[in-house]
Amino acid sequence: MSRRHFVHFSHMTLTTKMFYTGVFCVLGVGYLAAMVYVYISHAGRDGKEMLTAQDIVIAYAGSNAGTKLESALMGPMSKMLQPDENLQIVDWVRKGTHKEEFDAKIGPLMAKRCVVCHNSSNPHLPSLEHYETVLKVAEKDTGANVHTLVRVSHIHLFGLTFIFYLVGSIFTHAYFRREWLQAIIVVTPFISIIADIASWYLTKLNAEFAWIVIGSGALMGTCFSIMFFVSMWQMWISRKAPPHLAAERAA
Ligand code: HEC
Numbered sequence: 001m002s003r004r005h006f007v008h009f010s011h012m013t014l015t016t017k018m019f020y021t022g023v024f025c026v027l028g029v030g031y032l033a034a035m036v037y038v039y040i041s042h043a044g045r046d047g048k049e050m051l052t053a054q055d056i057v058i059a060y061a062g063s064n065a066g067t068k069l070e071s072a073l074m075g076p077m078s079k080m081l082q083p084d085e086n087l088q089i090v091d092w093v094r095k096g097t098h099k100e101e102f103d104a105k106i107g108p109l110m111a112k113r114c115v116v117c118h119n120s121s122n123p124h125l126p127s128l129e130h131y132e133t134v135l136k137v138a139e140k141d142t143g144a145n146v147h148t149l150v151r152v153s154h155i156h157l158f159g160l161t162f163i164f165y166l167v168g169s170i171f172t173h174a175y176f177r178r179e180w181l182q183a184i185i186v187v188t189p190f191i192s193i194i195a196d197i198a199s200w201y202l203t204k205l206n207a208e209f210a211w212i213v214i215g216s217g218a219l220m221g222t223c224f225s226i227m228f229f230v231s232m233w234q235m236w237i238s239r240k241a242p243p244h245l246a247a248e249r250a251a
Pocket residue numbers: 068069070072073076077080081110113114115116117118125126128137
């Protein structure tokens with residue numbers, strides 16, 4: 001196939017190559033910073049230190065391990081009250097934390113058993129003095145809310161598209177013997193961006209979609225690295241023009 005308008009790195013001026021290299025390096029550092037951010041903001045949610053698929057599920061879909069209140073009542077707080085009182089509270093949480101029952105039963109019970117320690121004068125413990133503050137520990141963790149997801153998705157859609165537009169347009173000056181392979185590498189990140197963001201929402205419906213979040217992130221990273229290293233290599237290390245182009249020029 002003729003690639004009449006193809007300009008290889010080897011035909012570029014030093015200025016152009018320096019310009020491309022500058023863009024690449026800063027984006028590369030940005031990419032690494034983003035990876036570190038993903039790691040520190042998600043790793044450990046499931047209690048294991050490393051970043052796992054379960055962490056991603058919890059981040060987007062929440063955890064079904066129950067509420068903070070239930071785990072406290074099963075664990076360290078179980079000695080603070082009678083077993084039947086404990087059951088009443090757990091029952092109230094399971095039935096949907098209704099205000100009437102709180103006012104009638106749960107509130108007074110907590111005032112008797114819990115508020116000595118859990119009051120607003122102790123900033124380190126959740127206050128159990130009022131319905132509203134009790135709800136904070138009695139709510140199911142449902143993961144990132146849709147409002148947050150919408151905000152982060154448009155930032156990602158614009159930001160990542162911009163990054164891969166820049167990286168891709170530099171990479172089109174690299175020479176691949178198999179052009180279809182280069183075309184796939186250029187287009188995969190865009191498909192991944194869409195798949196990634198759609199899966200944030202879909203993970204709320206089905207935890208299996210966490211794997212698509214992980215897979216598409218990995219694909220984007222792989223494509224970024226290939227584009228980065230191949231372009232840098234052909235710009236600065238193997239500076240020979242591809243054979244057929246050199247012949248075309250000479251003719
Ligand atoms: C003697 C003081 C004391 C009493 C009484 C007490 N707590 Fe606690 N509670 C603590 C302390 C201290 C912690 C934090 C240490 C820990 O997590 O083990 C805590 C932690 C908790 C947490 C976890 C908070 C979080 O952010 O994870 C919940 C929920 C809780 N208590 C509920 C209760 C309930 C409900 C009662 C009443 C039945 C109660 N506590 C009675 C001292 C108390």
